[in-house]
Amino acid sequence: PFGVERSLVTALLLDTGLGLGTRAVADSAPTVAQTIALGRGEVEMFCSRRGHTTGWHIDFQENFTIQVSGAKKWTLAGKPLGHPLRGHTPHFPESPDVVESQSKAHALGRGGERGRIASEPPPGQEVQEVLLKAGSVLYFPAGMWHRVETVEDGVSLNVSLMGQNWADLLSSG
Known part of the structure; x- marks a missing residue:
């Protein structure tokens, strides 16, 4: 529900400092405008069966995953890539408009390189494995390579945060 998502996202944006808001917002119920100024986020629920594996990929958001029931093995590799772009990761469909715009943005930020992020x-x-059981919480930063294997049937919640940037704030007029 929207209310639950809004409270989780707002609290995490404030606690992590990812937004451009102030602590004063935490002392009162934030308005929609204040929440937008803090940044953006979403909450997703994953219901997974034993044996399901999500292949190697990176996400463009800061992520907190909460294992509600069951268990998952997370494999994390390397250090996070700096400033990963939305739609410029291996698991996004390669529609021409996404590929073109993200390749241009990627090239500008990476000294002229073009192309999609590798598939692994x-x-x-360096590779690390983490086993999440019911009640476990894992933070993994934007741009961190990861693969997830469901070890026991279960449910997890993922809270993804996208900190507000000055361009978004100024263009929201």
Whole structure:
């Protein structure tokens, strides 16, 4: 429900400092405008069966995952990529408009390189495995390579945060 999502996202944006809002907002119920100024986020629920694996990928948001029931093995590789772009990760569909705009933005930020992010982490990256059981919480930063395997049927919640940036704030007029 929207109310639950809004409270989780707002609280985490304030606690992590990802938004451009102030602590004063935390002392009162934030208005929609104040919540938007803090940043954006979403809450997703994943119901997974044993054996399901999500292949290597990166996300463009800061993520907190809460294992509600069951268990998942998270494999994390390397260090986070700086400033990953939305739609510029291996699991997004390659529609021409997304590929073109994200390739241009990627090239500007990476000294002229173009193309999509690789489909797996580069060889030689340090790999860590983390087993999440019911009640476990894991933070993984934007741009962190990860793969997730469901070890026991279960449910998890993922809170994804996208900090507000000055361009969004100024253009919201």
